[in-house]
Amino acid sequence: MMDKDFIRLNSEACIRCGFCIDDCPTCVLEMGEAGPQVREDQCIECGHCVSVCPTEAIDNIRTPRAGQETIDPAKLPSKESAAYFLRTRRSIRGFRPEPVPRETVLELLDLARLAPTGGNTQNVQFHIIDNRGTLKKVTEAAMTWAKRRLNLAPHLASMVAFHQATGKDNVLRDAPCMILTLMDETTAPLFRQNGRFMLTYAELYAPVLGLGSCWAGWAEAAAISGDPGILEVLNLPPGRIVTGAIVVGIPRYRHRRIPARRPLAVSWGD
CATH class of the missing domain: 3.30.70.20 (Alpha-Beta Plaits)
Structure with missing residues (x-):
C-alpha cells in the first residue's frame, strides 16, 4: 500500500x-x-x-x-583554499610504528560514511584490521595471489620480484591499520562503488587528523577476486564481500611539493 x-x-x-x-x-x-x-x-x-x-x-x-544540521556558508572554504587542499593530498607509504588510536579511526570513518551512495543505499560496512600479525599475513597472502597472475605490467611484476627478494612489505607498507569496505554479496556491481567513495572521503580527511593513507591495491584486488587465501586471513563477516581497501597510519614524513600531472584531457559530446 x-x-x-x-x-x-x-x-x-x-x-x-x-x-x-x-x-x-x-x-x-x-x-x-x-x-x-x-x-x-x-x-x-x-x-x-x-x-x-x-x-x-x-x-x-x-x-x-x-x-538535519543547517549549512553555514561562512564555514565553507574559499575556491582557492578548497583547490589547494585537494591538490596537496598525497599518498603516504612510510608510517611510524605506533598504532593509530581506535577512537581516531572511528572519527575518520564517521566522516567517511557521509560520502554519497547510489540510491542513498548507505550500504557500506567498514572492516578494520590493526593486528600486526594479521597485517603481515595479509601482505603474504596478497603477494602469493600476485605471483599467480599472468601478464602483469612490468612495474607490478617488479614489485612482486622485489618482495620475493627482500621480504619487505610493499603491499601494506608496514602500516599499522588497514580499512576495508564491505557490502552484502548480493549487492549489484554498480553500487559496489559506494565503498570506494567512502574511502576517498577517508583519504581526504586523514591529513586533518594527522594521518597518512594509501590505497592497498594488491590486497584489495586479491580479496575482490575471491582468493581463498586472503579471504581466510581477512575473516570477513558472513555474506560480505570486499569493495575497497586502504591503509592508514601516522606518517614518518610529509610531502613538501605538489607534483605536476598530465594536462587535462576533455571531450565534449554534441
Whole structure:
C-alpha cells in the first residue's frame, strides 16, 4: 500500500518554488493545489526535499528537519583554499610504528560514511584490521595471489620480484591499520562503488587528523577476486564481500611539493 502521509507541508510558508520537486532523485513529489504533494511513494529518504526548501515549509517524517544540521556558508572554504587542499593530498607509504588510536579511526570513518551512495543505499560496512600479525599475513597472502597472475605490467611484476627478494612489505607498507569496505554479496556491481567513495572521503580527511593513507591495491584486488587465501586471513563477516581497501597510519614524513600531472584531457559530446 502506498503511504503518502510522510510529507508535512506548511502551505502558508510554501512559495511554490518547486525546488523540492526538482531535486527529488526518484520524482516522488508533484505540485498540487496547496503545494508539493506525494505523487508516488518511492522515497529513498535522502532528505533533499527538506534541505533545499528556502522557507522551511516542507518536512519529511522519514528524514525530519530536526535531524538535519543547517549549512553555514561562512564555514565553507574559499575556491582557492578548497583547490589547494585537494591538490596537496598525497599518498603516504612510510608510517611510524605506533598504532593509530581506535577512537581516531572511528572519527575518520564517521566522516567517511557521509560520502554519497547510489540510491542513498548507505550500504557500506567498514572492516578494520590493526593486528600486526594479521597485517603481515595479509601482505603474504596478497603477494602469493600476485605471483599467480599472468601478464602483469612490468612495474607490478617488479614489485612482486622485489618482495620475493627482500621480504619487505610493499603491499601494506608496514602500516599499522588497514580499512576495508564491505557490502552484502548480493549487492549489484554498480553500487559496489559506494565503498570506494567512502574511502576517498577517508583519504581526504586523514591529513586533518594527522594521518597518512594509501590505497592497498594488491590486497584489495586479491580479496575482490575471491582468493581463498586472503579471504581466510581477512575473516570477513558472513555474506560480505570486499569493495575497497586502504591503509592508514601516522606518517614518518610529509610531502613538501605538489607534483605536476598530465594536462587535462576533455571531450565534449554534441
